[in-house]
Amino acid sequence: MAGVDAARYAHSPAHHAVAARDHAALRRVLDALPRARRPEEIRTEADSVAEEARAEAVSAVIDRRDVPGRETPLHLAVRLCDPTAAEMLMAAGADWSLQNEQGWSALQEAICTREEALARVIVRHYQPLAWAKWCRRLPRVVAAMRRMRDFYMEITFHFESSVIPFISRIAPSDTYRVWKRGSNLRADMTLAGFDGFKIQRSDQTILFLGEGSEDGKVPPGSLCMINHKDKEIMNALEGAGTPASDAEVQQEVAAMSQTNIFRPGIDVTQALLLPQLTWRRQERTEAVGPWKAKVYEMNHVVVSVKSRRVPGAMTDEEFFSSCNDNDIESEGFDDVLTEEEKKQLEAALKMDSPDAGGEDQSDSFAGPRHSCFEPREREVPIEDMSVSGNGEGKHDKKGWFSNWGKRSQVSKSEGVKKMASPRNSLCVDDKVSDLVIESPSNVQTRPGRHSVDVVRPDDNRRIRERDSRRHVASAENGHRRKEGSKESEYKKGLRPVLWLSPNFPLRTEELLPLLDILANKVKAIRRLRDLLTTKLPPGTFPVKVAIPVVPTIRVLVTFTKFEELQPLDEFTTPPSSPDNSKSPAVQPSSSSWIQWIKAPYLQNLSTAPGPSSRVEDIQDPFAIPSNYVWTTPEEKKKKTQENKNKSKKGRSGA
Structure with missing residues (x-):
């Protein structure tokens, strides 16, 4: 690997030391950073706040991206094939999951360039670092709850x-x-x-x-x-938080290298809320349970799957074959659907194919998009990024619903990852990463929640006409592949519908930490959490959300x-009289009261x-x-x- 011009990184001491391959200078930079406390020493909310401030000070030095290519010092160490610098940075707590200008983490860059020594360095450190991050945030989570x-x-x-x-x-x-x-x-x-x-x-x-x-x-x-x-x-x-053995690290890296890389995400940086109108041109209101809510469409929400070829990885055919070998249940619907219903379902799934042209509901918005965002330009992820999957397959064209119906690459890649992962503690998304809210794909959410503009009803028609013209112009760009490149990206516009109520007892900010905990094990909750990270109009809560999966099918999430x-x-005082107690025949148990x-x-x-x-x-x-x-x-x-x-x-x- 040819050297780089260290002078371009003069404003960042960590970058400059890595670019110059000056390990002594890098050591001096790292030694000057505040020392982290042991996880077991962080017991109170004050300890948590102080340790978080220390971590942010460290990150400001070793995770900077105000350089060409928006590379962190760890990215630069991987590009220069410098395992010594990578080891020093990871030991200091570098965030390996941050993405460069192209949208890839340092670990993914190491896998794609077949730099297994560098990949092993990162894998060896990433789970203990995630565990330390969770431990320092736990007292704050407990206090907030x-x-x-x-x-x-x-x-x-x-x-x-x-x-x-x-x-x-x-x-x-x-x-x-x-x-x-x-x-x-x-x-x-x-x-x-x-x-x-x-x-x-x-x-x-x-x-x-x-x-x-x-x-x-x-x-x-x-x-x-x-x-x-x-x-x-x-x-x-x-x-x-237990360090992995060398054999486990090697097995993990080998498993990552067997499949291609994909990065699914959802971009809400251009999102607009349009109120649905009645035939009288008034804003539509509906009752959701006991709450009265206004109905809005969220436009300019773009789901994308970006993929990258890993040299020597299995082909699409080998990939899906290996997944099918690990399936326990068949995918047939012989005992559920009639032949006519099967044809009807297949026709509905085909409607989401880019070749089908789609409909206005797709709301394709093919504007420029970056993977690393500042506060005004931020992407909210829908899945944890995994070093697996092949974005080149045709199966990704069926959207989310195909993840369950047609075995898309996303669902299959998760199966391969869990099959190949030698140790649960190494599989980040199975353990801590969702809890610390900085898993590989959602690290860019830190700057703050993106605000969504609410459009006045009078502007609805003008905006819909403009979006319709944009959709016609950009529909053919849904699936893009760079000529002569090993990368490809598929984009699909979504138009979720939200029922926003001012009367729900909880605020979105209160619910998010709870969803963060559940999302670690429940994908349906994870998708809901990702949508709620968008900052909605003040004083409102989405008591119901409808997310299209294909043009004729949508998933509804409702707070009922x-x-x-x-x-x-308050329950320590028994009832003053037994006259109101129910008979044993209708009591749910002996202590029903x-x-x-x-x-x-x-x-x-x-x-x-x-x-x-x-x-x-x-x-x-x-x-x-x-x-x-x-x-x-x-x-x-x-x-x-x-x-x-x-x-x-x-x-x-x-």
């Missing part, structure tokens, strides 16, 4: 279609039931995932204990996954219930299917079941792999 009101809330999501009446039979749906009390958070759900429209139901609970369990057996900040079917409990963050919980100490007081909303859930029949028996939503067995992420992964192997043998024997 403690200041919030306690509540019970329900969030439902399902798919609907104006032309496919049977969509509810094949698309996933669920109601998430969320409790928040003090610094504890619990979410019950029945949808574990979906595999080619095959819904994987799992009666499970996500339990975040901000201050740990009362008996002290569960440490503060634990994120527990409770599987009620198998009666197992797992601390999802167990071992997250919110009830404030009373403090626990206190359950009704502590959770009156549970009466409305008693007839719902799934785990809700168990919810009404919960006295303490945050208690760890005593008859459940603790397991570890490694044991869970091993058990899952064994089940896959048994399934393969069963299919081959048949």
Whole structure:
């Protein structure tokens, strides 16, 4: 690799030292930085605030990007093939996930240039760094949750279609039931995932204990996954801060090098809110549960998938073949749909192909876009960036819905990543990165939330006509590939619909930290969180969101219930008279009176299917079941792999 002109980096000491290959000068720069405290020493909110200020001071030196190509010093070390400088920067806490002008992180650059020594340096450090970041932010998260009101809330999501009446039979749906009390958070759900429209139901609970369990057996900040079917409990963050062995690092890098790189994202920097109008030209209002909301369309939202070829990586055919080999369930709908319904579904999915021309709903906006944004120019990600996947395949043209229906590269790449990852603690998005809110693709959200302009009703027609002309002009640019380049990018315009209410009890700023915790394990919540990072009009909350996945199908996320919980100490006094008590025949349990007081909303859930029949028996939503067995992420992964192997043998024997 040819050298670079160090004089171009004179204003940044860290860049200049790396460009000049002056390791002694780089050491002096790093030694002058404030020292980090040990994670276990950060216990109070004041400690957290002070440590965050220290981290920002360090980042201002070693993560600067005000240089040509918007490269960090770590990017420059990778470009110059300097593992010594990379090791020094990572040991000092460099943010490996920051993107350069082309939208790639330092780790991705190392993988694409086959610099495995540099990739190993970054992989060796990135999980302990993410864990340290989470530990220094945990006291602030706990304190913020403690200041919030306690509540019970329900969030439902399902798919609907104006032309496919049977969509509810094949698309996933669920109601998430969320409790928040003090610094504890619990979410019950029945949808574990979906595999080619095959819904994987799992009666499970996500339990975040901000201050740990009362008996002290569960440490503060634990994120527990409770599987009620198998009666197992797992601390999802167990071992997250443990350094990986050399063999594990090598296996991780080798797995990354097997597939191409992709970077999915959603750009809301040009977003506009247009109020929907009635036939009387008045702003449309609708009731969403108990809340009155105005209906808005969000224009100029662009989803993109940018891909980059990794030399020596498997081809598309090999990639999808390896994914299919790891599937447990088939993708057929023979037991769900008739032949006519299958044709109808396929026709709907084809409507989202760029070759189909689309419709105005696509709202394609092919303006210039960058991957590293300043406060006025910021991209909000929809998925964690993974060093896997091939953006060149034709499957990416079907949008999000094809991730479940046609095995798009995004969903497949996640399967390969989890299959190839040798150790859960190395797989960043399975552990800490979503909790610290600076995973590889959303690091650019730090400057602040992007404000969305609200357009007056009188301007609606003019803007729609302008957008229609822009769509016609730019529709053919949906899928772009640089001639002679190993990169390609597919863009697709979205037009979400939002129901904004001024009466919802929570503010978006209060809800986001809670969604950040749940989004680590729930993709539906992750997509909702990403949209809410857009700064909406003051005093409003999106009680309902509709996101198009293809022109005729959209996913609806609705906040259907919110009830404030009373403090626990108000329930210590028994009723003064037993005359109002119910007979045993209609009591949900022997202690139904206190359950009704502590959770009156549970009466409305008693007839719902799934785990809700168990919810009404919960006295303490945050208690760890005593008859459940603790397991570890490694044991869970091993058990899952064994089940896959048994399934393969069963299919081959048949």
